[in-house]
Amino acid sequence: MIYAAPNTEIEAILAQRNLLPLFQPIIDIKQAQVFAHEALIRGPLESKLHAPIALLNAAKLCGRDIEMESIARDVIFEEYRRANHAMPLFVNFSPDALLHSESDWSLSLAQLENYQLAASDIVIEITESSTIRDYAELKEAVTKLKALGFKIALDDLGEGTSSLRLWSELSPHYVKIDKHFIANIHNDPIKLEFVRGIQKIALESNTLTIAEGIETKEELAVIKDLKIDYAQGYLLGRPFPKFQATLSEEVSTLLNKNIIRLFADQQTMVSKQATVSGLTSYQVAALPEMTNEEVYDWFHHDNNLNSIPVTDHKGKPLGLISRYDTIDRFARRYQKELHGKKSCTTFMDTQCLIIQKDMHILALSELILQADPKYLLNGFIIVDGERYVGMGSGHALLREVTNMQIHAARYANPLTLLPGNVPINAHIDKLLERRIAFVACYCDLDHFKPFNDAYGYRRGDEVIQFVGRMLSSMVNHEHDFVGHIGGDDFVIVFQSEDWERICRDILDTVAKVMPDFYDLKDVQSGGIHIEDRLGNEHFFPFGSLSIGAVRVSAEFFASHHEVAGAMSHAKKQAKKIVGNSLFTERRKR
Structure with a gap:
């Protein structure tokens, strides 16, 4: 209220x-x-x-x-x-303030001179606090401010409906990524890809990026990893009446540690049926004989309409008319009188995005990520061959990609792309149903948390990915099933009779390869030294693998729940053995 x-x-x-x-x-x-x-x-x-x-x-x-x-x-x-x-000062300005008739005095160099300041000291941070009615006028005002020596920043990128257009129109020196996309980014692949896309556009447009709302070291690690230029948030410093000249020791250590590598591109497990056809929303198209004035009235009476496609009488797309361009143009003096009766094709975008309905969702997502940001705002035309079938929007695309990610996460671990809990349980239940004997192994890395604490979660992810690839490469793909429960926990369901030999080979490989993931000084020490919260130092040897194996038959196990319980118990027994270990559960039930 x-x-x-x-x-x-x-x-x-x-x-x-x-x-x-x-x-x-x-x-x-x-x-x-x-x-x-x-x-x-x-x-x-x-x-x-x-x-x-x-x-x-x-x-x-x-x-x-x-x-x-x-x-x-x-x-x-x-x-x-x-x-x-001596440091630059970012100062918030609403669009209304920039366009106000009294802005000449409120923004003049004379106002700054009263405080012995120069335009070069100030970064004007444009907030999206009100509806922007005239982009052309705002662009003109910003151009004048740049000429006076002010730098321009765009606040809360991604929060409002027009922020991408503002970026395109105003060409700011800085864009500030809204805190919504930073919060928990280390656990959210959609936010990660969104911010990665922003950074890519920024590099190509010579814009510097600022991540807002950083509150945890995990968020900072991702932002650093993505090579975002600047950061702001409670972790780094809270708003305070005095200026903060230096960083805290904790933040300085986090920023100076060169322990995180850039995210590797990952394939996404999605249904082959996920095509652009599912994004189609039918929108009546305009014909070339329609006038600009008719199109303007169309937009005026339908506030939910962002774009109108234009087709010929055979249904072949000719271009796209943007709501924002139309309203902008007709808001200028005499434009409606000069162009209102002309064909709507006069100002339509002939370089709009036209997509075949059977194009894969991910291919479209990658295409839009690399293309002009206007396609997210204006949408795209969907065709079957050369025939117009409907429109697609950036919002619908984002929603579909999100749903695909959620669906995929239930069936495949996004880090290793190995089957997750749902297919693991289904496979075990199928073997039990068919009364096929098998060996279920729970594989768990030892000393993994200290490794993560010392080197950062990105290096930890590399270890997990290595283990996933190694397990997959050493089993018999015709008979054996490898799954990733999550974190550093894996499951192997063996039907191969030589499963024990394979497990021994896996443990030997881990023993030989694991030291390669450590820094030279730690290799020479045989492990890592970690300080706890009380300042006490603890030594942890190289990571190892504990495998708890259970011989399973339908005679003694009724479901995957019982198998999981037996595997968990066997794993705990294996972890009691120092170093790489294999423990086989001998219980009947």
């Missing part, structure tokens, strides 16, 4: 300049140092208007939001000058 502050309360804040400026550090990841600060503003302490959203919403209800922004910047600039700081 928005707090409806009385006009007198807002007037008092403005008159007394009763605002609290805070400054949150922005970190240069590569240099491992503070690069800049973002200026944030708070209302009076112990007031319902202390929170920035409440403050600005209340000011807007009173019609004083532009004035509130201007006073806030004065307070920020004054504190920035008093601190005598």
